[in-house]
Amino acid sequence: MYISKLFLPILKNNPSEAKIKSHQLMLRVGMIKQSSAGIYSWLPLGFKVMKKIEKIVREEQNKIGAQEILMPTIQSSEIWKESGRYEDYGEEMLRIKDRQNREMLYGPTNEELVTDIFRSSIKSYKSLPQLLYHIQWKFRDEIRPRFGIMRCREFYMKDAYSFDVSDDEALFSYNKFFLSYLKTFNRLDLTAIPMAADTGPIGGNLSHEFIILAETGESKIFTDKRIFDLSIKNEKLEKKSLENMRKKYENYYSVTDEKFNKEEFEKKVLSENRLITKGIEVGHIFYFGDKYSKSMGASVDLSGGKKDFVKMGSYGIGVSRLVGAIIEAKYDDKQEVMKWPISIAPYDISIIPMISKNDSSALEKANNIATELQNNKIEVIIDDTEENFSSKIKKMNLIGAPYQIIIGKQTDGDLIEFKEVGKDSQNLKLKDIIKLIIEQKAKN
Amino acid sequence: MYISKLFLPILKNNPSEAKIKSHQLMLRVGMIKQSSAGIYSWLPLGFKVMKKIEKIVREEQNKIGAQEILMPTIQSSEIWKESGRYEDYGEEMLRIKDRQNREMLYGPTNEELVTDIFRSSIKSYKSLPQLLYHIQWKFRDEIRPRFGIMRCREFYMKDAYSFDVSDDEALFSYNKFFLSYLKTFNRLDLTAIPMAADTGPIGGNLSHEFIILAETGESKIFTDKRIFDLSIKNEKLEKKSLENMRKKYENYYSVTDEKFNKEEFEKKVLSENRLITKGIEVGHIFYFGDKYSKSMGASVDLSGGKKDFVKMGSYGIGVSRLVGAIIEAKYDDKQEVMKWPISIAPYDISIIPMISKNDSSALEKANNIATELQNNKIEVIIDDTEENFSSKIKKMNLIGAPYQIIIGKQTDGDLIEFKEVGKDSQNLKLKDIIKLIIEQKAKN
Numbered sequence: 001m002y003i004s005k006l007f008l009p010i011l012k013n014n015p016s017e018a019k020i021k022s023h024q025l026m027l028r029v030g031m032i033k034q035s036s037a038g039i040y041s042w043l044p045l046g047f048k049v050m051k052k053i054e055k056i057v058r059e060e061q062n063k064i065g066a067q068e069i070l071m072p073t074i075q076s077s078e079i080w081k082e083s084g085r086y087e088d089y090g091e092e093m094l095r096i097k098d099r100q101n102r103e104m105l106y107g108p109t110n111e112e113l114v115t116d117i118f119r120s121s122i123k124s125y126k127s128l129p130q131l132l133y134h135i136q137w138k139f140r141d142e143i144r145p146r147f148g149i150m151r152c153r154e155f156y157m158k159d160a161y162s163f164d165v166s167d168d169e170a171l172f173s174y175n176k177f178f179l180s181y182l183k184t185f186n187r188l189d190l191t192a193i194p195m196a197a198d199t200g201p202i203g204g205n206l207s208h209e210f211i212i213l214a215e216t217g218e219s220k221i222f223t224d225k226r227i228f229d230l231s232i233k234n235e236k237l238e239k240k241s242l243e244n245m246r247k248k249y250e251n252y253y254s255v256t257d258e259k260f261n262k263e264e265f266e267k268k269v270l271s272e273n274r275l276i277t278k279g280i281e282v283g284h285i286f287y288f289g290d291k292y293s294k295s296m297g298a299s300v301d302l303s304g305g306k307k308d309f310v311k312m313g314s315y316g317i318g319v320s321r322l323v324g325a326i327i328e329a330k331y332d333d334k335q336e337v338m339k340w341p342i343s344i345a346p347y348d349i350s351i352i353p354m355i356s357k358n359d360s361s362a363l364e365k366a367n368n369i370a371t372e373l374q375n376n377k378i379e380v381i382i383d384d385t386e387e388n389f390s391s392k393i394k395k396m397n398l399i400g401a402p403y404q405i406i407i408g409k410q411t412d413g414d415l416i417e418f419k420e421v422g423k424d425s426q427n428l429k430l431k432d433i434i435k436l437i438i439e440q441k442a443k444n
Numbered sequence: 445m446y447i448s449k450l451f452l453p454i455l456k457n458n459p460s461e462a463k464i465k466s467h468q469l470m471l472r473v474g475m476i477k478q479s480s481a482g483i484y485s486w487l488p489l490g491f492k493v494m495k496k497i498e499k500i501v502r503e504e505q506n507k508i509g510a511q512e513i514l515m516p517t518i519q520s521s522e523i524w525k526e527s528g529r530y531e532d533y534g535e536e537m538l539r540i541k542d543r544q545n546r547e548m549l550y551g552p553t554n555e556e557l558v559t560d561i562f563r564s565s566i567k568s569y570k571s572l573p574q575l576l577y578h579i580q581w582k583f584r585d586e587i588r589p590r591f592g593i594m595r596c597r598e599f600y601m602k603d604a605y606s607f608d609v610s611d612d613e614a615l616f617s618y619n620k621f622f623l624s625y626l627k628t629f630n631r632l633d634l635t636a637i638p639m640a641a642d643t644g645p646i647g648g649n650l651s652h653e654f655i656i657l658a659e660t661g662e663s664k665i666f667t668d669k670r671i672f673d674l675s676i677k678n679e680k681l682e683k684k685s686l687e688n689m690r691k692k693y694e695n696y697y698s699v700t701d702e703k704f705n706k707e708e709f710e711k712k713v714l715s716e717n718r719l720i721t722k723g724i725e726v727g728h729i730f731y732f733g734d735k736y737s738k739s740m741g742a743s744v745d746l747s748g749g750k751k752d753f754v755k756m757g758s759y760g761i762g763v764s765r766l767v768g769a770i771i772e773a774k775y776d777d778k779q780e781v782m783k784w785p786i787s788i789a790p791y792d793i794s795i796i797p798m799i800s801k802n803d804s805s806a807l808e809k810a811n812n813i814a815t816e817l818q819n820n821k822i823e824v825i826i827d828d829t830e831e832n833f834s835s836k837i838k839k840m841n842l843i844g845a846p847y848q849i850i851i852g853k854q855t856d857g858d859l860i861e862f863k864e865v866g867k868d869s870q871n872l873k874l875k876d877i878i879k880l881i882i883e884q885k886a887k888n
Contacts, residue, residue: 007574009564035560036546041513041516044512047513047514068488069485069486070485071479074538075479094542099585102481117485117487122453
């Protein structure tokens with residue numbers, strides 16, 4: 001794809017209104033455009049990244065047997081009155097009156113709506129467990145939206161809900177999502193630490209946040225470094241092994257400042273293992289038993305003939321937020337170099353040919369190389385403009401394809417100047433470049 | 445996938461509130477659930493179909509060089525005041541005040557927002573044409589929502605926008621979408637007729653609706669039968685050939701009742717070619733020149749140094765509506781048999797084994813067959829319940845996978861009872877079944 005044909009409005013300098021690096025980069029390189037306070041449009045470059053993140057999130061939900069549905073953005077206030085949250089939720093809920101003067105709202109979360117769907121559909125314990133998820137826009141009317149899409153009003157979120165017959169089964173579901181989240185963040189090349197968390201307006205008594213490390217994060221975190229050595233490679237979807245997995249993580253002290261206790265931290269963690277830094281929340285899971293099923297009457301027939309309220313949990317990943325969180329974790333704003341993980345990069349490789357008015361031979365070479373790459377399902381962006389080399393490279397460093405090919409006047413023969421962003425360039429044959437990229441892509 | 449594990453709440457009978465067959469089937473077979481007036485949740489079966497339709501719509505947009513973006517659902521009233529449509533739009537627009545008392549709205553369409561994105565990004569004719577599209581939820585506050593998702597309030601729509609330097613170039617863009625729409629509907633196994641249409645609240649002086657034939661359609665249509673013989677197989681994305689293609693279609697009289705003129709119809713169409721029937725609108729395209737670019741100041745620098753307002757068109761396909769429209773076109777509600785086109789079927793094939801308490805050998809056979817099919821990327825649903833044969837077949841006929849395999853007690857050896865829905869069953873080897881389905885899928 002030629003850069004000149006893309007809808008890719010790149011700014012010369014960082015926009016002054018952006019205070020954190022994800023916001024800076026996303027505006028700078030035309031990933032998003034603000035449409036009103038805390039509300040953004042996603043332009044092609046940002047949209048591509050978000051869609052790739054969504055795909056990975058979806059695949060990992062499907063792997064644990066969750067089924068995808070899609071609930072609407074606009075909800076009736078009735079079900080929120082049933083659960084008792086309509087008044088509690090406060091001003092962050094965007095309340096709406098329709099033309100018939102009915103009280104509606106833009107869903108900030110979906111516990112009520114999914115419970116309503118469940119109760120009208122599932123009647124027997126035999127149909128449990130049920131894991132349902134959707135990926136849909138939410139709205140929370142932040143009083144002071146800021147930091148671009150990191151703290152905005154309209155955001156894209158995956159939220160899942162589990163329904164089980166007993167606490168024991170429900171914790172099995174909880175642990176499935178726990179594993180699924182660790183796998184999801186791994187595939188995004190992020191190290192996310194699960195941390196015991198408060199439950200806030202969702203409710204319940206068991207909750208974990210998944211936090212990635214980033215100096216610019218909004219949460220202060222206190223953790224035991226040894227947690228980074230844990231591996232989930234061989235975990236299976238079995239009750240006992242998932243229980244052990246969660247225990248392994250819970251063995252290490254790891255909390256945000258809202259749960260921090262200095263004495264406990266110093267008692268449990270040797271000083272050489274203590275890590276105090278900042279992080280960004282990218283996922284949050286909750287177990288809240290019958291909090292909603294009881295108030296909304298979602299029960300099933302048990303095997304003995306009795307009825308009981310189902311036990312529920314909910315599980316959120318901020319899909320749009322992850323785009324920003326990954327930039328916070330990966331973008332070197334001093335050097336102005338972004339390197340997207342290949343699993344979600346908008347392009348796998350950028351080709352930078354030296355072009356002048358009278359000589360387009362390098363562009364021809366670029367086209368030939370691009371064709372070969374595309375035949376191998378490698379996504380390419382070519383800078384077909386007549387700008388000078390250094391400004392072309394600067395631009396591609398912002399766009400963030402993890403690999404680059406540079407074609408100068410002298411490029412000839414079999415060997416091509418190839419660079420993995422952040423490493424030295426080397427001269428390789430095209431077939432070796434293709435092999436290398438295919439191998440990297442296959443890892444995800 | 446076992447039917448007992450799916451979130452698939454099937455009703456024994458048609459729900460009394462549903463007046464048309466798409467609404468009946470979608471509620472009956474658990475594709476959707478109403479959450480409030482004119483607002484629906486999509487359950488797994490409906491969601492799968494809608495996503496497959498979305499994918500085809502997206503692929504055909506990409507093929508004509510349109511770039512995907514994603515605009516938010518909530519818009520500021522400011523840009524609608526600029527275009528002059530804020531007051532005009534009437535009560536169908538869902539108007540909202542946020543906590544700061546700012547006037548917002550849930551986008552019913554996106555001409556204003558996309559023009560705002562364009563004007564802040566593109567400055568030169570050299571960057572034209574630009575074709576941008578997004579697939580996003582819209583809201584129109586219908587006074588009387590009815591017919592399920594066919595006339596609902598929150599709906600899923602692909603809307604595209606073209607930006608060109610001149611009327612001539614803009615018509616080229618218009619014709620690209622014209623072709624793209626015909627191809628999209630072909631891939632959905634629909635015959636859509638383009639009909640000259642009024643422009644309504646979008647504006648402009650050139651517009652076509654794409655209408656599919658269905659007895660239950662809301663529009664009366666008057667057409668020349670010969671239009672069905674036109675083919676777009678060999679059309680290329682070239683200005684002249686696209687112009688000729690559109691002319692070919694326009695040569696045949698074809699209008700809805702809003703544009704109907706009896707005298708003209710009878711003059712232009714021989715009586716043996718006249719077809720008067722009903723149809724459903726599934727797409728609508730508009731050319732409106734500088735209607736929005738002028739009022740909102742979206743201009744580009746021309747080659748001579750002057751500036752001019754860009755020429756725009758917009759192009760909509762109702763993605764959620766298509767699910768219903770396809771049911772209206774394909775569902776035999778007398779026999780209670782649905783056959784989804786294989787390009788968008790929720791499952792390619794259903795396997796119906798005869799299972800009793802003491803004999804699950806047929807289920808084992810079903811599992812083995814399913815594994816083999818899935819290895820060939822064929823999507824399978826197995827009825828693993830102990831219901832009787834006839835109620836199982838009834839259920840699968842509603843779910844609508846286009847092929848069925850039936851495994852009775854006697855099934856043995858190489859030959860399998862295989863049925864294309866609506867045709868006689870035959871005994872085939874598994875490898876021939878696989879070959880047949882792969883061939884059918886490859887056609888799309």
